[in-house]
Amino acid sequence: MKEEKVSCKEVMHHICDNLGEDLDSPKCRAIKEHLDNCENCQKYFDSVEKTIKFYQMYNVELKEEAHKRLLDYLGLE
């Protein structure tokens, strides 16, 4: 079978996931293989994952007074 070559840039654009390519296509297999062996790409995806985690963990809590203001505004109790 023909070897597919991919660049870091292509891998970072993660085309399998983003363009709906078949995950078992030669291209996607090449991407996975590249990713397993490329520290540069691993660092990139690690930082993307951390970005998502940060935003997931940054939350605000609805205070009791705000809850009361809401019910009041809605005319509910």
Place this chain on the structure above:
Amino acid sequence: MDEKELIKKAQNGDRKALAELVRKYEQTIYNFSFKICRDKEKAEHAMQETFMSMIKNIGQFSGKSKLSTWLYTIVSNHCLMMARASKNKTFASLDDEDALIDEKNIAEWKITPQNIAENNELKNLLDKAIDKLPYDYRIVFLLRDVEGLSTAETGQIVKLSVPAVKSRLHRARAFLRNELNKMFLQ
């Protein structure tokens, strides 16, 4: 009581059932609203308007989608309207997908996601970064990556096809990652 029953009662004018539904979703909607507008006062306002819309329109809720999907749609629209009303904001352009990734010299992030609640400095950076992200990208990122909705459900809420959601998501992630990267390496 399960949600379907509650909705039915609410549709028949039961105030207690309405209050119960509000109680069930207020925290989620407030938190999500804050994540879009990054301002507690605006977040509270959008939450209030969202539940007011819910009460007014509950009769038209068909039950085909989840109530949460419906509420996410309403609150996203309210936040979007509020953002459009304050026109003096400028956002980054994410049109050039290629420019979003500089594949050379990727730095390792030493910072790990812990104790964000107490880390005001980091929270500031997170606010700053997402503040530059246009709302149509921001909402997709928040629904899919942060709230964990499916790509299809996200598409339903923002009225985009699944491939369009994926494309926006990809750009939003790359953009936020770059902004934080710049700030962390300063």
